[in-house]
Amino acid sequence: MTQNLTALSQNDDFLTRHIGPDESQTAAMLHTVGASSLDDLIQQTVPASILRGEMPLPAPQSETATLNRLRTIAAKNQVARSFIGAGYHGTITPPVILRNVLENPGWYTAYTPYQPEIAQGRLEVLLNFQQMVIDLTGLELANASLLDEATAAAEAMAMCKRSARKNKSNVFFIDNSCHSQTVAVLKTRALPLGLEIVVGDAETELASTPCFGVLLQYPATDGSVKALTTISAQAKAQDAMTVVAADIMSLILLTPPGEQGADIVVGSAQRFGVPMGFGGPHAAFFATRESFKRSIPGRIIGVSIDSRGNQALRMAMQTREQHIRREKATSNICTSQALLAIMAVFYAIYHGPEGLKTIALRINRMTGIFAAGLSQLGYTTNTAFFDTVSVNTGDASTSIADRAEAALLNLRRGTQQLGVSFDETTTTDDIEQLWQIFAGDKPLPSVSALDQSLGNMPGIPASLERKSSYLSHPVFHQYRSETEMLRYMNRLERKDIALNHSMIALGSCTMKLNATTEMIPISWPEFSNIHPFAPRSQVTGYLQLIDELEQQLMACTGYDKFSMQPNAGSQGEYAGLLAIKRYHESRGDAARDICLIPSSAHGTNPASAAMAGMRVVIVGCDQLGNVDIADLRQKAERHADQLSALMVTYPSTHGVFEEGIREICDITHQYGGQVYVDGANMNALVGLAAPGEFGADVSHLNLHKTFCIPHGGGGPGMGPIGVKAHLAPFLPSHPVFPVEGLDPQNDTVSGATYGSASILPISWAYISLMGGTGLKKATEIAILSANYIATRLHEHYPVLYTGRNGRVAHECIIDLRPLKESTGISEEDIAKRLMDYGFHAPTMSFPVPGTLMIEPTESESKMEIDRFCDAMIHIRREVGRVESGQLPADNNPLVNAPHTLADIVADWDRPYSREEGSFPVANLREGKYWPTVNRIDNVYGDRNLICSCPPIESYMAD
Template identity: 85%
Template sequence: MTHNLNALSQSSDFLRRHIGPDDEQTNAMLSALGVSSLDELIKQTVPAAILRGDMPLPAPQSETATLNRLREIASKNQIARSFIGMGYYDTITPPVILRNVLENPGWYTAYTPYQPEIAQGRLEALLNFQQMIIDLTGLELANASLLDEATAAAEAMAMSKRAVRKNKSNVFFVDRSCHPQTLAVLQTRALPLGLEIHIGDAESELASTSCFGVLIQNPASNGEIRDLRPITAAAKAQDALTVVATDIMSLLLVTPPGEQGADIVVGNTQRFGVPMGFGGPHAAFFATSDSYKRSIPGRIIGVSVDSRGNQALRMAMQTREQHIRREKATSNICTSQALLAIMAVFYAIYHGPDGLKTIALRINRMAGIFAEGLKQLGFASNTNFFDTLTVQCGDKAAQLANKAESELLNLRRGATELGISFDETTTAADIEKLWAVFAGDKALPSVAAIDEGLSALPGIPSELQRHSSYLTHPVFNQYHSETEMLRYMNRLERKDIALNHSMIALGSCTMKLNATTEMLPVTWPEFGRIHPFAPSSQVAGYLQLVDELEQQLIACTGYDKFSMQPNAGSQGEYAGLLAIKRYHESRGDFNRDICLIPSSAHGTNPASAAMAGMRVVIVGCDALGNVDIDDLRAKAERHSEQLSALMVTYPSTHGVFEEGIREICDITHQHGGQVYVDGANMNALVGLAAPGEFGADVSHLNLHKTFCIPHGGGGPGMGPIGVKAHLAPFLPSHPVFPVEGLAITNDTVSAATYGSAGILPISWTYIALMGAEGLKKATQVAIMSANYVATRLNDHYPVLYTGRNGRVAHECIIDLRPLKESTGISEEDIAKRLMDYGFHAPTMSFPVPGTLMIEPTESESKRELDRFCDAMIHIRREVGRVESGQLPTDNNPLVNAPHTLADIIAADWDRPYSREEAGFPVASLRDNKYWPTVNRIDNVFGDRNLICSCPPIESYL
């Protein structure tokens, strides 16, 4: 061993911690594959025509050095007192929630609850979230969160158009009260769908304007509170729906929109304990009436029963619109903000209805005291308000804003007015500092004196004050001590399987290590307490972080420019297709609207194309799962004059490196189209091949897959898009915080300029820690691990698709259809049986029904891979006993799975296999056994009896 500083460097420490197999395990796995090195395996697997040279990235850094450098970057952000509002507020995250949810891998490494039996904890938390939104909005049904307030409003617009089928208008009326970022997203969404946005005053113009829906902000962006009843009545008179964007904190004191006739209510739960994070991630909410339950977008948690008749939770109507309608879909939603929704509802549970009301009363009172003081200083503002005042300043507006900014007090700027919003962190000292900005030579008013004489609810007229009850369910009324709250959260956490328990081998989802070092910066106040519309001079650190991450991603992908605005993979798809559309239009090609998509594509691909105003033409796949190039060529020629884009996933959705990818790109380009490579499988490419170099024009990257942002039980996510230079001018911008170098009129796809910027430090840190060498090795090991699993399982389950030399990419599909034909045992039975072995099932029935798609990732050791393979092989032996007749087809460990403790300790046991076989099928489970808390859930019952709110507490006992 060489003893010098280079050999003893700390920079390689993280690489061996991120990558699961050590050298000895790697050699053993390579030997099992019949190759001598990772390089030899890659040569057998990845087409030589797309292999790239070294990535231009700095050398890997140690964890300590990386965090120190990120501290330097973060320190360039100035933490000002934010009074900007516009849907974003400073807040206090209760430490018990910060430590035990946001910083807890038991919560942030879990996957979307598609396997509900092992997700009952987060499903209960999300059901609580829905109940909270139902109570506060005054409506009957809520989903389990959307991406942000602006996109929730856009989903409401699309739903309104679907719901009012007899109303043939294409006009959506947007009241002037709305936040500018919401208007921008609505305008972007409306244009490709052939909808028209009419901006006006709903109170005076709605009755005379034909429309299918109306959006009003209440409280308004300027803080004004209005009576919604005349507006909702005018909308109903013309068979139009009323959408209200509201502030969740205001609903504790102001009459909820549902009680005033609103059909849909949207908003953001950020101020319920979730840091601003320069724009996200935050959980938006969406509520509507029960009559629209089949139209509501996004995920809904519903109450069902398990096979023992006990209450159990699941995602209701799990086959969502983008899978049913695909190329006719009006939404491409396939994610949520689960982790942030859980934080928000825990905030509500911890404070309880009385505690929340106290916070709202304090905020409102701060605004009232400030308004009265302003009046004494000679300034006028709105008289109806909850927390936001718009102060008339005439030609002094800019001067006063600059003065406030110099004191690190950020106000919302207008030409002749200034907006000031208060939050739960506001103090009396803040009010005095703000008065000093406006006072000039005048003496400051007295906070105490004004407080003494102020009415109970300043700014809220008596007829608009809330009188209905809310949050009466016991869950919101019994966990107010930290001891009780801690135990409740821990009880829910223990019901779930997350990465801190075992590997989650989900194909297409890349459940890899989310390292603690990567996660630490998320909670730094220099990143968390920054408003997305703070002055650019105060956010130099964030701008540097975004710029450096962009350069890192450019190095990884071969593209020329990135946009960080899309805050989910679905939004990235949409933004990328819009960039293609705008590029064609800039060249006068307004007739290019055909999007070619392989039949194996994820449902969001055709849904995104439909939302972008494109017509989808499906391209077939051959018997090996590859794109049928002859079919592609024929359809590209047939639609040559109208061809806009090809959407293709690479490696393919079938887990194979298609040899013809360059030819696929060339054919598309020959006919004037652009190539969109879906970046879902980027974990098989980084360091080996770059889409921007082998022919792609645009890709979105799932930072919550390849680049280590955790899945958070179904969200957050980030879906930035990379483009070649010719598409760069058409990337998204923003009306409030524009992107340098882009037109302010460009499309806007998310509420904040940089999407969920608060989690970008995770990916920056991962890339800095790994360097070019580490990222390449991670990809090589991911491919090795997938081939190792495929090789071990192939004698027991046929691997459906392979590429050259019989190799798979980073995932493999095992075919269970022959077993179902011979035994009746389905892919669902095997998925549920895996729970008894302590594993989350691989991706079930996608992209091929009757299969499991397995992606082990580079983070899992050979020991864990073998444990998983051993479980699958043992399950195959159990199927064999059904095949041979040793076990009946309707009473065996697979069809009865998962087994709970209630099964094992039941007095009666009428099954032809032992209790031990049910609960402890392999010996290793005796040391570490996970018990599902419910049995197999009845999906059909849950959809036929749709209950999406909290049942009485007695039903939990």
């Protein structure tokens, strides 16, 4: 046979690397499910009324070509020296953390630790993060991270309102020293909730302004450092709470806000080793007093015990979260940045308190030297500072800033002042270059002379010098050498199951391949070392990449415009609903505030609607799990004058393609509403159907699901929203770096214009590598894999919901309630038993209690899917032995799962063998994963809430 270049090029075909089953495996799976081809299966599964034509996307690119093109785009960014500050700073990621955490799939492909027995490694690190935040803020309780400083401040505002029950004021006071992006996010969040924002001088105006809370910046956005005690006392006198947005590095040297009366302290941990990345992702922190533990937002890692009485970690008080409490939740499962929190606390562990203090002192001293030199040059600045000075430059502000920018030195611009912020990357050469910009023809000061003349901690008032200790727990003192740090990180990594170990078949979460080629660019300095408020001329590469990604996503969805600002799926929901709200208001329909939501919806849906100021009306579902169209029509007609939106997930949360989706959209439009299609299940649509074409007006996309940004153990995520043209004018913008073509006064939902911009190259690369044909093939294989699992398991477990022809979409729900009724074996028992087989459990009890929702994704090979199915079938046989009485209901491999090494080496008095307990199938002998703790007692953990690091002795074996 004659060969040609096309045939010889197939070895560089990314499509075959991303999609697990090869052609022969695909054929075998199709045979099992009873379909003659992929086209036949799709025709049986997806309603013909929504099938689309070919997506307008280029052909698939090779990995080499994709990286080369990304290099060309990245080169268009200018990596300037940033002195802008405003909550974003240059930092040095220790290489041992860069290589072994940020670039390590053992850390970045893990899922949210809902199954704590197989997540003890990252739970320990997140507990360390909480301890770090508690120590540095001077408060008693901290969560395990939020999205960014601005949204953390917004969460604090909401918590103040919830907690100050006796205070009837609706005013939240923001001191005018706060960062502009934080003020913008707070204004956006307050308006739908009926709260009033007052911005002013807290020192002179707070006492005469009744409010339920006040926000202060420490140090202020202009760099000045002031005591917080008086303002905190004034707030307390009027039964208001004090929130402080603090710089984490400054807290090494400054008196903590918690010691000055603050009730809540928020901020960003970015400068602890996490690159700026044009705005994110970064981990925010949130600390408060013990008395507010039931109201604190976000995840909290708590200490509990396992079934042997040994210490074990878990996420505490999950009953606060949106998938449980829905619109009444105080916590959001999507507002976490686990991977970045892990990096930040590893930075603190690596440097230790002494190393951190050295870094903070050096930053402060550089600032002092610079300020003293400016004084010699005739300029005045704030005299109290940590790392930032505001230079009084008058009418020369623009010319000085322009000269600096021409030299690739970025200052924070103002009309009469220029801000200059220093960080751990600052050098004495930087100081001399900056002096040259300000000096004109004057001789430059001497760095060494000024260094000799300055006292300790210049700019920090003696009364605000930190006296209290911090980071005293042994974990912050034991891992100074790279050898020990490497071993510690590796030891923790081995405690967890991530995608580099086995399939994670979580329904609704789409744990698919995060290809190495897609991940490589996030470490390039042209993407990672860019300030989010850098001049537009320096970020043409980023803007090109974002524009191209927008075009790609538009092709995938049928929408006309995208916003990349929301940095989580929950933020995308919120931003999309705000766009709908603004659209109605622009037409004089401000009274439209009813949001129809099916009872099967994601828990975040009603919570997002409540945040957007909408009233939720639940629409029923029929016995097959579909939206009850008659009930929808009745409620849409009843609320015709108030109908704002319908939120619907498609394919449904029940894992089926509803035949009536076009009718559902038409009914909503008929009665004046807009259709929000939750994009969580886009992995079943891309290339086959487009929400923007079958009737939806807006959707968010979980880029960390369908478009391959990894979950990172519970963050980062991205939730950009796509809209039809009539909603485009109402997309989010930003007061500091506006989106071109939008009103800068539009809503702002994240601290940075493009959210977590540095991870956007991942999705751009994925779409480029796959092309339109590859993306469609991925969707088809995802649907095939789910139907293959449903087919293999249906004789052993009932599949709860199916669509036309008995087909499921990209996930299926198996019903375990009959087994529980007959044997007492629960969905939790099966979830824990899967750990003994080396698997993370599917999604448990969502959306239906007593079920498991399974999503295999297109990236898993038939071999791995079969291994999972074999495990589930074997587990069913174990349940059968309980059913028949061969094993006691209270002492069997399921209720005792998971089994640890400690179980195997201890005395054994169980009615099944050690081998049955830990090696139930032969393939486990090739590479057994051992859970490090037994089943964790959730009730004990909530009744005995401990959210800081226990003494190091408690980690040691008896």
